[in-house]
Amino acid sequence: MKLQYIPYTVKVKSGGSLNFRLCDTRGLEESMGIDVLECNYLLDGNVPAYYELNPTSPISPKYPGFKSDPSIMTLSIVQSSPTVKQAVEKASQILGLPRAHVLPVKNYEDEAELDDNIDILALLALRKMLHFTEDFMHNLIDKRNDVQVDMKKLKLEN
Incomplete structure (x- = not known):
């Protein structure tokens, strides 16, 4: 181990x-x-x-x-950027999603080298997607368990 x-x-x-x-x-x-x-x-x-x-x-x-607080400085810069806020708001309106569900990332376009500020956005978006996935799976399990309980109740009643 x-x-x-x-x-x-x-x-x-x-x-x-x-x-x-x-x-x-x-x-x-x-x-x-x-x-x-x-x-x-x-x-x-x-x-x-x-x-x-x-x-x-x-x-x-x-x-x-x-x-x-390993990355608090980078996060605060990104979150306070008016350009990012506008883009998140626009995507939220177009897609009909809450702003908290719009995950800003930046693609490498002109950069010759990797940049931590770009990487952190992608990693944060990935982490949030994993959290959404985990929530979905928990809800799915709960739904399955509820259906199984309902099925058992129906069998007992008959």
Whole structure:
């Protein structure tokens, strides 16, 4: 079993590295793996490199080295941008979605190198999509369970 959270830098032929890391951690096994909250901490960047994993003591903000606000500056710049606000509002109106469900991202167009400010938008959008997916799956499971209970009641009544 993996005992540390280890980030690996992705190298390119030129000798540099991409602004992207592969991270190795415990798996998602029910009894010994990371849980949803720990996974969120990892995705949010709260967990320091080489964090000692312990299935009996989950990742916590109380842990020394825990990063409380790892990307707050980038987020505040993006969220306060009038251009982004206008684009979100326009997309919200056209698509009939709440503004909170419009996820701004920027494509790499003219950039010669990767940019953390562009990457964070894509990662935040991905995280929000995963949250929406998780909510949908929970609702689907609840609906299935309700139907099963209703079916059992019908069988008992007959």
